[in-house]
Every structure is written in C-alpha cells, then in structure tokens.
Amino acid sequence: MIRSTCFAVLFLAISTPQLLADPSPIVLKKADRIVFLGDSITAGGNAGKGYIQVIRNALAEKKKDLAIDCIGAGISGNKVPNLQSRVDKDVIAKNPTIVIIYIGINDVWHGESNPKNGTSPEAFESGLKEVIGKCTKAGAQVILCTPTVIGEIPAGGNKSDPKLDEYGNISRKVAKELNLNLCDLRKAFVDHIAANNEAKKDKGVLTTDRVHLNEAGNALVAKTILKSLGE
Numbered sequence: 001m002i003r004s005t006c007f008a009v010l011f012l013a014i015s016t017p018q019l020l021a022d023p024s025p026i027v028l029k030k031a032d033r034i035v036f037l038g039d040s041i042t043a044g045g046n047a048g049k050g051y052i053q054v055i056r057n058a059l060a061e062k063k064k065d066l067a068i069d070c071i072g073a074g075i076s077g078n079k080v081p082n083l084q085s086r087v088d089k090d091v092i093a094k095n096p097t098i099v100i101i102y103i104g105i106n107d108v109w110h111g112e113s114n115p116k117n118g119t120s121p122e123a124f125e126s127g128l129k130e131v132i133g134k135c136t137k138a139g140a141q142v143i144l145c146t147p148t149v150i151g152e153i154p155a156g157g158n159k160s161d162p163k164l165d166e167y168g169n170i171s172r173k174v175a176k177e178l179n180l181n182l183c184d185l186r187k188a189f190v191d192h193i194a195a196n197n198e199a200k201k202d203k204g205v206l207t208t209d210r211v212h213l214n215e216a217g218n219a220l221v222a223k224t225i226l227k228s229l230g231e
Contacts, residue, residue, distance in 0.1 A: 040075070104168070
C-alpha cells in the first residue's frame with residue numbers, strides 16, 4: 001500500500017505540468033534605456049506627437065530623476081525577418097535594459113495581394129522567438145506588442161481582421177511561452193474602435209490611412225505601453 005501511494009504521488013509529479021509564474025512586472029529604474037523596435041509606425045512614433053515621443057515626454061515629467069533614455073528603432077516596411085537581420089546592430093548594440101517590440105502589420109498586409117510578400121505564421125513565430133532570445137540574452141526585459149489594425153471597421157469588418165487575429169494570437173502565445181510581458185495593442189484598438197466608430201469608417205478614428213496612426217492612435221499606443229511599463 002505504501003509503495004503504491006508513493007508511485008501515485010511520483011506519477012502525478014511527473015505528469016502534471018508546472019504552471020509558469022506571471023512575468024516579472026517592469027519596474028523602471030535609473031538610467032533605463034528603452035529601445036522601441038518596429039516598422040514605419042514606430043519610425044513615425046519617434047517625433048512630434050508620435051507614441052514614443054509621448055512616452056518620452058511622460059517619463060521625463062513623471063520620472064525625471066531616473067533619466068530614462070527612449071530610443072526609436074523603427075524602419076518603414078519592416079517585417080519580422082527584417083528585425084531578425086538587424087536586431088544586433090539596431091538594438092543589442094545600444095545596450096538596452098528594456099526592448100518593446102511592436103511588429104506584425106506588414107507581415108500580414110504585404111501578403112494580402114501575394115502571400116510570398118508576407119510572413120508565414122511559422123516564420124513569424126520562430127522569428128519573434130529569435131529576436132526576443134537575443135534581447136533577453138543581452139540582459140534586456142522584453143515587452144511584446146500585438147499588431148494593431150489594417151482598417152477600422154468594427155466587429156471584424158476589415159479584410160485583414162482574421163489574419164491579424166491569428167498573428168495577434170501568435171504574439172500572445174509567444175509571450176506566454178517565454179514568460180514575457182504582453183502589451184495587447186490589438187485588443188486596445190478593437191475595443192476603442194467598437195466604442196467610438198458608430199459610423200463604421202475604415203479610417204480616421206485611430207489611423208490616417210487604415211494603418212498608420214493619427215494623434216489619437218499614437219496617444220492610445222502610448223497610454224497602453226505606459227501601463228506595461230508600470231505607469
């Protein structure tokens with residue numbers, strides 16, 4: 001009887017998967033260096049009323065004593081394979097303590113007319129994991145963002161919504177598997193559009209052209225990322 005009980009306990013210990021703890025929350029500290037890695041949305045977010053500049057201004061006001069450095073590393077047209085090829089030069093070489101990855105729009109959008117121009121789900125997932133692995137190996141905490149929108153018609157009314165949901169779920173899966181902080185920008189955008197687009201416009205609520213952010217879109221991205229930064 002004792003031997004049987006011991007065997008049962010041992011079997012349960014082996015067969016029951018261990019639950020991962022929640023990722024450690026981001027706690028901003030003195031001289032943090034935040035690199036924002038992405039595409040044209042990130043490139044455009046690094047000045048004026050762009051989301052990186054909004055975050056930069058907010059941290060300079062609320063966390064002035066920390067002297068946090070915010071560095072934009074966005075390039076127009078980039079997809080996950082592009083991030084793989086330049087993460088060493090554009091991110092790791094800058095010695096970041098935090099890396100915020102906001103990617104996925106072009107991986108879907110460029111494949112609308114020709115799938116070869118997009119990024120397959122498998123390549124998207126493996127590429128994200130490679131980029132994240134290099135960042136974490138360099139000692140940086142990573143915040144992974146889900147892609148936002150290609151069109152603003154609510155309730156799944158845009159052509160790319162199913163594909164964006166698929167790739168958003170890949171990002172959520174990667175964040176969970178790698179125990180990362182997730183910034184769910186897609187959910188924030190979908191929820192905002194559902195509440196603020198009764199006219200069912202395909203642009204003009206959060207974007208200028210269905211993809212690139214207007215002032216309101218930049219403000220929403222900044223607000224959502226600041227929450228992920230504990231602000």
